[in-house]
Amino acid sequence: MRDPIKLFIIGAIAFIICALFLGKGLTIDNYQFFLSRRIPKVLAIILSAMAIASSSLIFQTVTNNRILTPSILGFDSLYVMIQVLLVAIFGGFSAVVIDSEMNFLLSTSIMTFCSMVLFHFYFKSRQRNIFTLLLIGVVLSSLFNSATGFFTMVIDPDEFTYIQDSMFASFNNINAELVYWCVVPLLLCFAYLIKLANKLDVMWLGIDNATSLGVDTQKLTMHIMFVITLMVSISTALIGPVLFLGLIVVALTRQLFRTYQHQFLLLASALVSIVMLAGGQWMVENLFNFNTTISVIINFLGGGYFLFLLMKHKFD
Amino acid sequence: MITVSGLSKKYNDKYVVNNVDALFPLGKVTSIIGPNGAGKSTLLSMVSRLTESDAGQVMIADKPLDQWDSASLAKRLSVLRQSNNINMRFTVRELVAFGRFPYSQGRLTKEDNSFIDRAMINLDITHLQDRYIDQLSGGQRQMAFIAMVVAQDTDYVFLDEPLNNLDIKHSVDIMKTLKKLAEKHHKAVVIVIHDINFASCYSDNIIAMKQGQLVKSGTVAEVIQEQVLSEIYEIPFKVQEVEGNRISLYYR
Numbered sequence: 327m328r329d330p331i332k333l334f335i336i337g338a339i340a341f342i343i344c345a346l347f348l349g350k351g352l353t354i355d356n357y358q359f360f361l362s363r364r365i366p367k368v369l370a371i372i373l374s375a376m377a378i379a380s381s382s383l384i385f386q387t388v389t390n391n392r393i394l395t396p397s398i399l400g401f402d403s404l405y406v407m408i409q410v411l412l413v414a415i416f417g418g419f420s421a422v423v424i425d426s427e428m429n430f431l432l433s434t435s436i437m438t439f440c441s442m443v444l445f446h447f448y449f450k451s452r453q454r455n456i457f458t459l460l461l462i463g464v465v466l467s468s469l470f471n472s473a474t475g476f477f478t479m480v481i482d483p484d485e486f487t488y489i490q491d492s493m494f495a496s497f498n499n500i501n502a503e504l505v506y507w508c509v510v511p512l513l514l515c516f517a518y519l520i521k522l523a524n525k526l527d528v529m530w531l532g533i534d535n536a537t538s539l540g541v542d543t544q545k546l547t548m549h550i551m552f553v554i555t556l557m558v559s560i561s562t563a564l565i566g567p568v569l570f571l572g573l574i575v576v577a578l579t580r581q582l583f584r585t586y587q588h589q590f591l592l593l594a595s596a597l598v599s600i601v602m603l604a605g606g607q608w609m610v611e612n613l614f615n616f617n618t619t620i621s622v623i624i625n626f627l628g629g630g631y632f633l634f635l636l637m638k639h640k641f642d
Numbered sequence: 643m644i645t646v647s648g649l650s651k652k653y654n655d656k657y658v659v660n661n662v663d664a665l666f667p668l669g670k671v672t673s674i675i676g677p678n679g680a681g682k683s684t685l686l687s688m689v690s691r692l693t694e695s696d697a698g699q700v701m702i703a704d705k706p707l708d709q710w711d712s713a714s715l716a717k718r719l720s721v722l723r724q725s726n727n728i729n730m731r732f733t734v735r736e737l738v739a740f741g742r743f744p745y746s747q748g749r750l751t752k753e754d755n756s757f758i759d760r761a762m763i764n765l766d767i768t769h770l771q772d773r774y775i776d777q778l779s780g781g782q783r784q785m786a787f788i789a790m791v792v793a794q795d796t797d798y799v800f801l802d803e804p805l806n807n808l809d810i811k812h813s814v815d816i817m818k819t820l821k822k823l824a825e826k827h828h829k830a831v832v833i834v835i836h837d838i839n840f841a842s843c844y845s846d847n848i849i850a851m852k853q854g855q856l857v858k859s860g861t862v863a864e865v866i867q868e869q870v871l872s873e874i875y876e877i878p879f880k881v882q883e884v885e886g887n888r889i890s891l892y893y894r
Contacts, residue, residue: 392729524748530730531740534692534723539794540716540744586730 366502379599382572400467402567418485495566523588649698673841676851690721716744741793761793781812
């Protein structure tokens with residue numbers, strides 16, 4: 327099957343699932359109430375799916391590695407640590423924990439700020455090697471994990487329940503106001519990536535060849551890292567940590583589509599991601615009656631898929 | 643013309659290239675020879691802006707290297723390193739088409755396509771154009787990468803060990819193509835090469851290096867001398883004239 331046809335089919339599936347979410351049981355009497363609750367949820371799914379898919383895709387391009395996601399830089403762990411610290415310092419009933427808008431602003435700005443500090447030191451130094459950056463990320467994320475572990479021991483067990491919510495991604499109690507805040511910045515990031523798509527294609531050839539072809543690889547990497555930071559911070563603060571999704575989505579996209587063009591791949595991976603995330607959420611609501619979270623389903627399916635890939639490569 | 647003066651690079655106080663002067667004129671093939679660790683590849687990658695130098699200057703067409711912006715330099719200077727591991731599947735034509743990126747930014751024009759066609763004809767790989775590069779032999783792959791550089795159509799072409807791991811036929815084909823690029827299309831072709839007989843037969847000028855220093859540079863007749871080569875490689879050399887080419891014998 328040709329790539330555009332596949333893209334069309336996946337787009338159609340994504341559309342149908344989203345329509346199901348919006349339209350189920352809608353009548354003339356109840357549509358105002360239902361839609362006011364459902365539109366933000368579907369929008370949140372679409373936005374975070376897009377953000378996660380495209381940030382993972384371009385992260386793999388600039389690191390020239392097919393099994394990495396931005397989570398290696400410690401975004402997920404930092405987010406959870408921020409939540410734990412807020413509870414530990416201000417208590418479970420404080421505004422920074424309860425007020426989701428305030429919490430969102432705080433988490434996004436801390437995450438963006440920390441990444442900027444890290445990138446600043448990295449891009450300023452003369453010996454620049456992307457793997458140094460990744461290694462620092464790995465070290466930092468285990469530091470954050472340990473700190474999280476420590477503070478969860480220290481805090482009141484009752485207050486721990488507030489944190490538990492933020493440790494897993496969830497669409498069940500999305501704040502509508504927040505979702506609308508995210509639309510413009512995430513769409514801007516996405517548009518910027520589409521604009522850079524041709525340069526990103528050249529990055530497939532490796533740093534040296536890309537330099538020879540006139541791409542300022544250092545500058546491009548820096549811009550891409552900033553965009554990734556923004557997209558990941560916003561989506562994580564919006565729905566919680568699900569960066570594992572990015573790995574699955576990008577791997578699936580690459581299995582499905584032959585092309586190397588980022589313009590196409592960005593769109594395709596976003597659609598695949600919407601299908602996965604919306605499908606997973608549909609399972610949460612209709613198969614499991616809210617007894618589980620989307621993270622669990624994604625991690626289960628994703629882990630299975632990853633094992634399958636490993637086994638396949640082993641026997642090939 | 644590229645003029646290199648006093649170029650140096652050091653890693654932890656150890657100079658890998660030390661105060662090297664060189665000229666790379668248009669219309670000539672210049673080979674850089676020397677034993678492993680002589681700094682040949684480092685010199686090449688500094689001149690072609692892949693590695694930053696610690697001291698010295700590179701003048702490209704009378705303008706210092708650091709004053710060129712990378713997009714316009716890509717229309718004048720291209721470079722190909724020896725290992726090209728690619729994580730993505732491309733067809734040969736798609737790969738060669740990347741050579742036109744500096745001109746078209748990914749949106750190929752009619753003119754770009756004719757450059758791509760001609761580059762593939764030059765390297766005799768037109769019949770492979772729809773094959774994926776991971777299905778090709780090492781020689782064919784190398785031809786495809788060189789075709790990409792040819793399609794880039796720059797005045798200055800830098801190649802790091804283009805004959806690495808290639809059989810005799812592919813090596814001869816590539817050297818003939820490079821010679822043609824220099825003579826017919828008036829380009830400056832600079833290669834790092836280990837096979838000194840290939841260097842001797844196809845180069846106009848040779849630069850001989852050892853331990854980061856320039857030992858001798860000049861025409862083939864000036865550098866391919868028993869005494870010079872023995873000094874660089876630390877083994878006895880015999881140089882004989884065969885059909886107008888200076889052939890070195892060093893095998894036993």
